[in-house]
Amino acid sequence: MVEYVTAEEMRALEANADYYGVSYGTLMENAGRKVAEVLRALYGCKRVLVVCGKGNNGGDGFVAARYLSMAGCPVSVILLGRASDVRKGPAAENLFKLRMAKVDVIDIEAAEMLTRELFETCDIIIDAILGTGSSGMPRGLAARAISLINNSPAIKVSVDTPSGLDRHTGECPMCIKPDLVVTFHAMKKGLERYNTEVVDIGIPEKAREYAGPGDLQQVKARGDFEHKGQSGRVLIVGGGPYVGAPTLAAMAALRTGADIVTIAAPQRAADLIASYSPNLITYPLSDRHLIVGADVDLLKQQIKRHDVVVIGMGAGHDPETLRALEEIVRLCDKTVLDADALQPGMPLKGIVTPHHGEFRRISGVEVTGDGREEAMQFSQSKGLVTLLKGRTDVITDGKQLKLNSTGNPGMTVGGTGDVLAGITGALYCVNPAFEAATAAAFVSGAAGDMAFREKGYGLLATDVVHCIPYVMKEYRQRRE
Structure with missing residues (x-):
């Protein structure tokens, strides 16, 4: 052939x-x-x-x-x-x-x-x-x-x-x-x-096997569209026990180029998030502390108004919360599932972004090596894209496979996974799932590398968010 x-x-x-x-x-x-x-x-x-x-x-x-x-x-x-x-x-x-x-x-x-x-x-x-x-x-x-x-x-x-x-x-x-x-x-x-x-x-061979600037240049982002909303609308569903996680995902989505990012979170989390930045739109849910079953109906219209739902960051493991997340995911067409949404029995779809432990939790399979074989088989069986986070990231839809080597040990700090989920959601709004996840892995790691050059092992997840637009500008401007 x-x-x-x-x-x-x-x-x-x-x-x-x-x-x-x-x-x-x-x-x-x-x-x-x-x-x-x-x-x-x-x-x-x-x-x-x-x-x-x-x-x-x-x-x-x-x-x-x-x-x-x-x-x-x-x-x-x-x-x-x-x-x-x-x-x-x-x-x-x-x-x-x-x-x-x-x-x-x-x-x-x-x-x-x-x-x-x-x-x-x-x-x-x-x-x-x-x-x-x-x-x-x-x-x-x-x-x-x-x-x-x-x-x-x-x-x-x-x-x-x-x-x-x-x-x-x-x-x-x-x-x-x-x-x-x-x-x-x-x-x-x-x-x-x-x-x-x-x-x-x-x-x-590495240019074919590994993600790079070419994969970023292949996807659409802000600058490829003329009108507000065309660059994508992202709904972040998370928060409760943890407030920072959905905030980081939202800021990352905005820095990647999404036009509208809304955070749906329990009331206490929504209030705190709104006070963090005027750029953040919050949608308070019914309970003060947790995502609960009553929120499913509340979110139906919000889900319809957004292109992608990024779900799970900071939601916690309360049984009622997990049941609510399961029902919310069923309502969505395009999802990025991360963190607490990666649970056994969850209706997985769209893009999942597990680390090796979370992958074992949703697949029942122990990762060996970089996990490419396990991730490919899982994606093929589930009909979704897996972005398996690790020293070398693995991105696959069960047929295509890319590896990503950007990133550094400083990114083991908490919150960098939430940043990756936000980047992925922004790119997934206006691109196919595999291409979006591949570019997101490269951008997240490259932003982390840029932050590491300045901060070393003192880098924070917010430093990675800060570097996203610089990475987008540096590597996308080589397109023409």
Whole structure:
């Protein structure tokens, strides 16, 4: 069975690879070198014209041109646009290296500068115009270049995907008609109709197996929406014996980007929580000290008004409370179950976030190693996502599995699990469960690592909450 990777998945892998030590620049260098090696192996050292766009696909083309030139092949390069507009980073750096290698680069700034004659003096044309990051029909210089390349008698080789190929459907209403596609890491949709060679560009296995910035960049959060409420509404149900736990979950959900977070808690807890911050909305329940059966009816409308219910933090183990939590969970569609909601007989659904002891309590299974096998079997049998907390977190829906290595021993302090539940709830509002839980594990651990660098073993759960938006900003801004 052919393994396909989407454009979004590929960008996530590249971001994770960069995070785990194989930089974007190294990946581009490897990609261009592999293109050059494939061409020399198949066609020898012929006259080559490399047509490059201004993005990273063009950067791959710059590298390929440099390696072909170093091998003694006659090479010229057409850049569709001005050098100053080439994407900053590895693409611009490789254009500079190409010029330093004395390779002829022609900057084309207007369509009339693209003439048929430019494409008649070569044996091979490398198409490095548009990569998987492009969308829509090619326009302007790109459209003109595609037309001229397709009408050329030269051998046509596309880098990664033919320019103009629709990254979502694999359709090609106006694109390069290549004789060969050299694609990176894995097949992409639509390439099965072409003569395609898949090459390894050095993405480490850890980038696939472990959560990283790419998993965060894959999910939606505040900033991807225009109107209030679209970033998600989270209902926190907890508190009673403990007041801090639901407060930490709520603050974490807000810092992650949820628009509305409401804490439904017993009256005493609700009063204390409301006094903590004006950002917190509280909904007092019927009893002063505990969540009780009468609260089930009280919460029906609140549950309908929110996208996700995060439940269990600080609720305690009173038998009436546990019976009430069970009834509340049955009313919910999307839940994150944590702490005191992780009990035998609870109707588990959505996302569960147990540590190893809580996992044993709800599954009856003792965890060995990091628990990946046990968590996968449990998730598959229950039809839910498990975020098993530990030195290495395990996230699985029973089919997919991710590990997470962010976090540190300083996070054994009380309250960090409540923070993770809040982050998870915020992301789950607007994302699928597995993707939300994976990104949440990374964000929580990365925020903990940021706090640890400043506080050491004196870090508190509130320090982790404080660092959440900095992590979101640092790792999500690499998306474009």
